[in-house]
Amino acid sequence: MTERLYLADSYLLEFTARVVERRPGAVVLDRTAFYATSGGQPHDMGTLGGARVTGVEAEGDAVVHAVDGEVPGGEVRGAVDAARRRDHREQHHGQHLLSRAFIETCGAETVSFHLGDARCTIDLALRDLSGAEAARAEDLANLVVRENRPVETTWHSAAEARTLGLRKLPDGLDRVRVVTVKDFDRCACGGTHPSRTGDVGQIRVLGWEKSKGHVRVTFVCGGRALLDARSRAEALSAAGAALGAGAMQAAAAAARAAEDLKAARRELGEFRERAAAAEAGDLVARTPAVSGRRVVRASFPGRDVPALLALARPLCGARDAVFVLTGQGALVAGRGEDVPLDLAAPFREAAAAAGVRGGGRGQLFQAAGGTDPAALEAAADALARKLAP
Ligand SMILES: [Zn+2]
Helix, strand or coil: CCEEHHHCCCCCCEEEEEEEEEECCEEEECEECCCCCECCECCCCEEECCEEEEEEEEECCEEEEEEECCCCCCEEEEEECHHHHHHHHHHHHHHHHHHHHHHHHHCCCEEEEEECCCCEEEEECCCCCCHHHHHHHHHHHHHHHHCCCEEEEEEEEHHHHCCCCCCCCCCCCCEEEEEEECCCEEEECCCCCCCEHHHHCCEEEEEEEEECCEEEEEEEEHHHHHHHHHHHHHHHHHHHHHCCCCHHHHHHHHHHHHHHHHHHHHHHHHHHHHHHHHHHHHHHHHCCCECCEEEEEEECCCCCHHHHHHHHHHHHCCCCEEEEEECCCCEEEEECCCCCCCCHHHHHHHHHHHCCEEEEECCEEEEECCCCHHHHHHHHHHHHHHHCC
16 A cells, blocks of 8 residues: 555655555555656656656555656655646636535536646536626636635545535545635545645636537646736737737727728729730730630630639620630630530540649530640640631
């Protein structure tokens, strides 16, 4: 059996213990300050007699320390990574306060907790959550942090624990460890908690989503809340600077920029249409009618299908014209309203010869994906000759 020192004192970081079992890459001690992964809280890290502790797992009554290096036998000195312990204490205790706050403000129980590397989540027994409800719970939890209330851990028999009005009572335990926040919350828990709520620093709800019939709330506490607030402020400042505005005016400036962009795109579309109409008129005017039909054949090596179609639409308005256009691996053909031709079969044939794929109907056909410019031009020329009267 390993005595778990962190259950009595979550601030204890250095300790000595006796190695009671050695395994390949792992040791069992008679006592330890290293927290073993459980209850949603990951294990501690640190050093054990000069070796790095990379994992800590409970195995019945024993705590197994995975180590990266040699641990001497006999008496050994352990040191828990202080920053990681502090971080986990902040996140886990913040979770207790937030879970209780959601009960008080929304009547919502917490059904699960996950302490992640960057963010934490709780799943609430709720169908949906509004912004106002989330803010009320966040406000209440942070008020209890600022009030710096005492936090106590006590041990009880299972029978006694049942009378304490705990949020959740684990099954099958003879003795139950209870973490109590004065006049606020009481919860059965084996985690590392602070002696006062003020140690949590701050609790920030970052967002929430519906997940398998619950609401999953993402949050961070303590040092993580500070880093999150800083990185958001920096991002907002950068966004404002890019828009020529201060951080707090960034949203309004972005909305104005989006409106300007929309108007500019509309205007550009109109200009493109006018330019295409003028270009189409020019092409038709330069092509003499032979036996009442103008066969327009033109190549635009840099243009893709949308650019060719922009030109093709006004060309379809020239009643006596048929046209064959080529672009970058693209073939577009069509005819004016008065030209009595079915383009489907000849276009299909030209597309096959050019190695392009596509289709169309009525007055306009298009294909793309060509990789052989010479074959494309030759197929387009052949199609134009076929469409001549
Ligand atoms: Zn807990």
